[in-house]
Amino acid sequence: AQTVTQSQPEMSVQEAETVTLSCTYDTSESDYYLFWYKQPPSRQMILVIRQEAYKQQNATENRFSVNFQKAAKSFSLKISDSQLGDAAMYFCAYRRGASGTYKYIFGTGTRLKVLA
Amino acid sequence: ETGVTQTPRHLVMGMTNKKSLKCEQHLGHNAMYWYKQSAKKPLELMFVYSLEERVENNSVPSRFSPECPNSSHLFLHLHTLQPEDSALYLCASSQAGAVYNEQFFGPGTRLTVL
Numbered sequence: 333a334q335t336v337t338q339s340q341p342e343m344s345v346q347e348a349e350t351v352t353l354s355c356t357y358d359t360s361e362s363d364y365y366l367f368w369y370k371q372p373p374s375r376q377m378i379l380v381i382r383q384e385a386y387k388q389q390n391a392t393e394n395r396f397s398v399n400f401q402k403a404a405k406s407f408s409l410k411i412s413d414s415q416l417g418d419a420a421m422y423f424c425a426y427r428r429g430a431s432g433t434y435k436y437i438f439g440t441g442t443r444l445k446v447l448a
Numbered sequence: 449e450t451g452v453t454q455t456p457r458h459l460v461m462g463m464t465n466k467k468s469l470k471c472e473q474h475l476g477h478n479a480m481y482w483y484k485q486s487a488k489k490p491l492e493l494m495f496v497y498s499l500e501e502r503v504e505n506n507s508v509p510s511r512f513s514p515e516c517p518n519s520s521h522l523f524l525h526l527h528t529l530q531p532e533d534s535a536l537y538l539c540a541s542s543q544a545g546a547v548y549n550e551q552f553f554g555p556g557t558r559l560t561v562l
Contacts, residue, residue, distance in 0.1 A: 336490070365548055376452075377538070377553040384548070423491070427549065434479060434504055434544065436551065438491040 334359045336426050338439035345414045346447050353409045353442045355424030363429030366407045372420040419446045452554035460560045469557045471522040471539030479544040480522040485536040498544050529561045
């Protein structure tokens with residue numbers, strides 16, 4: 333069975349600094365998708381970044397980038413130039429690539445605090 | 449309204465009550481999901497509907513009953529709940545068949561069972 337592990341329940345970063353959130357997953361599939369979602373306090377969860385397993389190039393969205401290590405089954409999220417609005421729970425998620433697959437596997441989340 | 453909306457945002461109910469949670473998506477998606485979010489636990493997928501047909505049902509107790517009358521609306525009917533059912537219930541939608549099939553979430557309903 334697939335699993336997603338986020339080993340850091342909580343992280344802190346100074347404003348304007350860089351922070352990396354860890355995510356590892358376990359799967360025997362070769363075709364899958366990985367996602368990072370952000371859930372600010374009392375606000376809805378939004379997609380931050382996504383990666384297709386077949387793409388070797390790491391995804392980037394503005395200040396957010398990933399380090400995708402397929403062999404190591406690692407999918408870490410790097411936030412550069414951290415801002416107060418980045419404070420949130422961050423969830424890593426996995427989905428099999430097979431057509432008709434709806435099930436996402438989520439990690440337990442990492443709470444990110446941004447210090448002014 | 450835009451995105452995915454959920455009502456009510458907060459709900460307090462007794463163990464003998466019957467209530468319903470409502471979700472509406474304004475994104476033209478064809479799949480909708482119910483999740484349960486409890487502290488320090490991964491999101492638990494409860495139900496998935498694709499093209500108004502239930503395609504996933506993850507061993508959810510029968511006191512939770514989903515309904516999907518059309519591709520834009522999803523309900524979760526609740527009856528005889530237990531205190532351990534208190535959680536944030538999230539609705540999501542996606543476009544099944546799209547490359548990433550990424551999910552878009554609603555704000556959730558905070559449910560408290562007394």
